Amino acid sequence: MPNHVLLNNQEHQHIKINNQRNERLGDSTWYAPTFVAEFKTVQAHYPIMFQKDPQTGQFCPVVLFGFKHDENLFLSAGQWNASYIPVSIRRLPFYIGFQQKNDNGVAVKERVITIDMDSPRVNTEHGQSLFLPFGGHTDYLDSIANMLEALHHGMQQNGEFVSLLLKHDLLEPITLDIELNDESKHQLIGFYSIDEDKLAQLSHDAMFELHQARFLEPLYMIVASQAQIRKLVEFKNQQLAQAS
Numbered sequence: 001m002p003n004h005v006l007l008n009n010q011e012h013q014h015i016k017i018n019n020q021r022n023e024r025l026g027d028s029t030w031y032a033p034t035f036v037a038e039f040k041t042v043q044a045h046y047p048i049m050f051q052k053d054p055q056t057g058q059f060c061p062v063v064l065f066g067f068k069h070d071e072n073l074f075l076s077a078g079q080w081n082a083s084y085i086p087v088s089i090r091r092l093p094f095y096i097g098f099q100q101k102n103d104n105g106v107a108v109k110e111r112v113i114t115i116d117m118d119s120p121r122v123n124t125e126h127g128q129s130l131f132l133p134f135g136g137h138t139d140y141l142d143s144i145a146n147m148l149e150a151l152h153h154g155m156q157q158n159g160e161f162v163s164l165l166l167k168h169d170l171l172e173p174i175t176l177d178i179e180l181n182d183e184s185k186h187q188l189i190g191f192y193s194i195d196e197d198k199l200a201q202l203s204h205d206a207m208f209e210l211h212q213a214r215f216l217e218p219l220y221m222i223v224a225s226q227a228q229i230r231k232l233v234e235f236k237n238q239q240l241a242q243a244s
Helices: 038-042 139-167 197-200 206-214 216-243
Strands: 004-006 031-033 048-052 060-064 093-103 106-116 170-180 185-194
Touching: 004 093, 031 185, 038 060, 038 139, 038 216, 048 216, 060 139, 060 185, 060 216, 106 139, 139 170, 170 216, 185 216, 197 216, 206 216
Parallel strands: none
Antiparallel strands: 004 106, 031 060, 048 060, 048 185, 093 106, 170 185
16 A cells, blocks of 8 residues: 655655666566656557446546556666656656645645655665755756656646537447457457547537647547557566567
């Protein structure tokens, strides 16, 4: 279970964050959340899909790293084999928390940074420092704060984006049938993508609405990202060849 605590420069003065990339540090995840403003960058490396929360029914865009649980095909020899790692991965083990604040007699929620103290990245010997000797933030911690802020606003914008996709019935469940070089067959299910036939048939008014909301380009970024599925297949075949 995660152990999230409010980050502060007294209790966490000597904490360091190990930013190496390997399974031992928790990088063996097969997908991660992304957001609209990140699509243009991530689509050059990863397929963008949508996952539906079974409890709430809400859709969230995600990027795929593998074809099954705990499989990250971008990890090899202690390296992440892509020039860009999504914000939702890079910000770990930090999260956005909320605490009550009194603003002129009115109770308001204030965003704060929390840290998962049980993360294998957290230690006192190796990695990035969080605070300067006299208590100020390091550049690294400032970058984490910026990432969390981008993630917070990105998730809010995702809601607006998904609402328009649903309005125009542009999401469809997908099934990917994958055959590898060893003739083994695999099936990827449980994700959603853009219905390209319905996208091609959108009315002028619908296209204009998406354009006005600045969601038309991100929509096509999702479609373009599907080409990256071939990269995952190549990585999987390389993994099989090395194992044999």
